[in-house]
Amino acid sequence: MELDGHIYVWSPERLTATYAAVLGLLTHQVFRRHETYCISAHLTLLLAPPLLIALTVSDSWQCIPKTRLLVSYAAYLSTLVLSLVSYRLSPLHPLARYPGPLGCRVSKLWMASLSRAGYQHVYYRDLHKRYGSVVRIGPNELSIREPSAVMALVGPSGLPKGPHVTGRLLTDKDLPMIGIEDLSTHMTRRRAWNRGFSSAAIAEYEELVGRRAMQLVQRLEEHQGKQVDIERWFDYFSYDAMCDMTFGGGSELLRDGDENNVWSVLSAGMTAMTFFGHVPWLGVYFGYLPAATRPIKSLLAACKGLVEQRMQQGSRTRDLFHYLNHEDQMEQSPPPMRQLVDDGILAIVGGADTVSGALTSVIFCLLTHPETYDKLQVEVDKYYPPGEDVSSTRWHRDMKYLEAVINETLRVYSPGLGGSQRKVPADGPGVTVGSLYIPPGTALWVHAFSLHRDPSNFFPFPDDFWPERWLLAPHSPDLLSPEAADAKPTNFVHNEEAYMPFSHGPMNCVGKNFALMEMRIVICALVQRFRFRLREDYDRADYDRNFKDYLIASRPNLPVIIELRE
Numbered sequence: 001m002e003l004d005g006h007i008y009v010w011s012p013e014r015l016t017a018t019y020a021a022v023l024g025l026l027t028h029q030v031f032r033r034h035e036t037y038c039i040s041a042h043l044t045l046l047l048a049p050p051l052l053i054a055l056t057v058s059d060s061w062q063c064i065p066k067t068r069l070l071v072s073y074a075a076y077l078s079t080l081v082l083s084l085v086s087y088r089l090s091p092l093h094p095l096a097r098y099p100g101p102l103g104c105r106v107s108k109l110w111m112a113s114l115s116r117a118g119y120q121h122v123y124y125r126d127l128h129k130r131y132g133s134v135v136r137i138g139p140n141e142l143s144i145r146e147p148s149a150v151m152a153l154v155g156p157s158g159l160p161k162g163p164h165v166t167g168r169l170l171t172d173k174d175l176p177m178i179g180i181e182d183l184s185t186h187m188t189r190r191r192a193w194n195r196g197f198s199s200a201a202i203a204e205y206e207e208l209v210g211r212r213a214m215q216l217v218q219r220l221e222e223h224q225g226k227q228v229d230i231e232r233w234f235d236y237f238s239y240d241a242m243c244d245m246t247f248g249g250g251s252e253l254l255r256d257g258d259e260n261n262v263w264s265v266l267s268a269g270m271t272a273m274t275f276f277g278h279v280p281w282l283g284v285y286f287g288y289l290p291a292a293t294r295p296i297k298s299l300l301a302a303c304k305g306l307v308e309q310r311m312q313q314g315s316r317t318r319d320l321f322h323y324l325n326h327e328d329q330m331e332q333s334p335p336p337m338r339q340l341v342d343d344g345i346l347a348i349v350g351g352a353d354t355v356s357g358a359l360t361s362v363i364f365c366l367l368t369h370p371e372t373y374d375k376l377q378v379e380v381d382k383y384y385p386p387g388e389d390v391s392s393t394r395w396h397r398d399m400k401y402l403e404a405v406i407n408e409t410l411r412v413y414s415p416g417l418g419g420s421q422r423k424v425p426a427d428g429p430g431v432t433v434g435s436l437y438i439p440p441g442t443a444l445w446v447h448a449f450s451l452h453r454d455p456s457n458f459f460p461f462p463d464d465f466w467p468e469r470w471l472l473a474p475h476s477p478d479l480l481s482p483e484a485a486d487a488k489p490t491n492f493v494h495n496e497e498a499y500m501p502f503s504h505g506p507m508n509c510v511g512k513n514f515a516l517m518e519m520r521i522v523i524c525a526l527v528q529r530f531r532f533r534l535r536e537d538y539d540r541a542d543y544d545r546n547f548k549d550y551l552i553a554s555r556p557n558l559p560v561i562i563e564l565r566e
């Protein structure tokens with residue numbers, strides 16, 4: 001280089017640093033355009049270019065000076081990171097118009113580490129309070145609290161699923177249905193599930209749920225006058241019921257207790273995997289470590305045992321497996337074993353954890369709202385007086401107060417706090433919903449907890465349990481006495497567009513109607529037989545403190561005293 005008549009020759013280190021920086025910028029463009037979970041592609045892009053530069057600049061390929069190698073890697077990696085961060089913070093980024101905290105805009109690792117404490121639902125809600133209905137919660141991710149956008153994003157022609165399940169399960173292969181991002185593959189897989197949860201199929205599951213509910217009642221009767229952790233009993237009930245419904249049996253936690261620690265494996269997995277749900281690529285890397293996948297492998301092995309047993313023994317009833325294995329469609333060949341195992345786990349985990357949590361929250365809400373408890377008791381006594389068979393669902397349709405109690409519990413303490421993750425495909429057009437434009441490649445959460453607790457959707461008492469709001473709702477005025485209807489607050493708001501405990505559309509919770517049936521049967525059975533009390537010194541704030549978001553909400557400890565009703 002010539003300057004003021006002098007010739008300057010760049011030192012090899014300087015030359016190395018410049019080339020490395022330029023390659024760092026180029027590599028950022030490659031990462032930006034091509035998403036991949038391929039670890040060898042990532043490693044090659046991260047490690048090979050600086051080495052090549054150091055080699056090229058050196059005189060001898062046999063001996064590269066250590067400092068040059070160091071300079072090359074330092075310049076390459078720091079330019080790559082700097083370019084990545086400045087782009088994410090710059091007005092050129094497609095999500096630049098959406099506000100959000102700096103940490104979220106820079107890296108998903110920010111939310112990943114925050115999520116470990118279990119309060120990301122509260123964090124997102126606070127962000128919405130601060131920034132509005134659309135918040136940037138990751139470099140390429142939004143949280144949405146806009147009721148009018150719910151149907152467009154997750155409804156009948158909504159977006160495909162997002163990638164968080166890939167991270168949670170530490171693999172991008174053999175995903176259960178809930179994690180399948182490709183729309184048509186998801187739809188194909190969902191057909192068997194839809195048959196397994198048709199009204200006719202659910203009617204056949206009624207009897208087995210009723211039997212398990214009665215077994216739960218009998219086990220609790222043994223603890224009359226004593227204190228129990230009711231959430232543990234719901235864990236046992238829901239796991240046994242899901243195994244019955246999915247495989248025609250295979251679990252006896254209500255009878256034997258949790259000797260194999262099924263529930264601690266499930267809960268530990270949920271907590272640990274929340275981190276990786278935010279950074280799927282890191283989850284996939286982590287999945288290569290044998291120790292990391294041990295809990296998932298033990299679940300797979302247990303479920304494989306159930307599948308094999310079910311295949312050998314068949315089933316006296318039409319269980320969910322009957323449909324998942326295409327036994328109802330003889331012309332279709334059965335799916336591969338791995339798919340049956342993956343979907344079997346999905347049924348048991350997705351069905352047991354959620355229902356157990358929802359039942360625990362119902363009991364907590366009733367015990368902290370004695371007037372509601374009394375009203376529900378009156379309704380249960382009317383339809384299911386002592387001696388009336390609670391496993392029959394014939395009166396459920398008429399039990400409007402029970403429906404209001406369940407709806408309200410699922411509003412305030414929704415087991416799926418985060419709602420649904422979806423993603424605008426990177427290789428297609430962006431999506432416009434009203435004034436909201438979502439660019440290609442953006443992942444998003446339609447955030448149930450924020451929608452459910454927003455005073456502009458549910459008022460008064462948006463944070464409190466108040467089942468009456470469902471009776472005051474415009475579509476059910478005839479359910480209330482004239483005096484009660486007169487008591488309706490003038491500023492009453494009830495926006496069911498914002499209510500989504502089971503999500504919506506063709507990828508919503510396929511087990512919704514089964515879950516509601518299960519909950520109704522158990523609540524009627526318990527209210528008919530028992531009067532529960534909270535332990536005297538129980539601090540009810542503990543419930544909110546321990547109601548944590550690990551995709552499915554954790555179930556706080558709920559110590560109750562059991563009394564038999566005369």
Ligand code: HEM
Binds near residue numbers: 348351358506509514
């Ligand atoms: C109160 C209980 C339950 C709640 C609140 C709940 C909630 C949810 C939510 C929010 C989703 C995500 C849907 C989406 O991505 O849009 C989901 C998916 C799913 N749920 Fe549930 N669920 C419950 C019970 C059950 C039960 C009993 C089953 C029975 C097997 C079940 C099976 C599933 C399955 C298979 C999916 C994946 C659906 C798909 O990807 O197409 N759930 N659930």
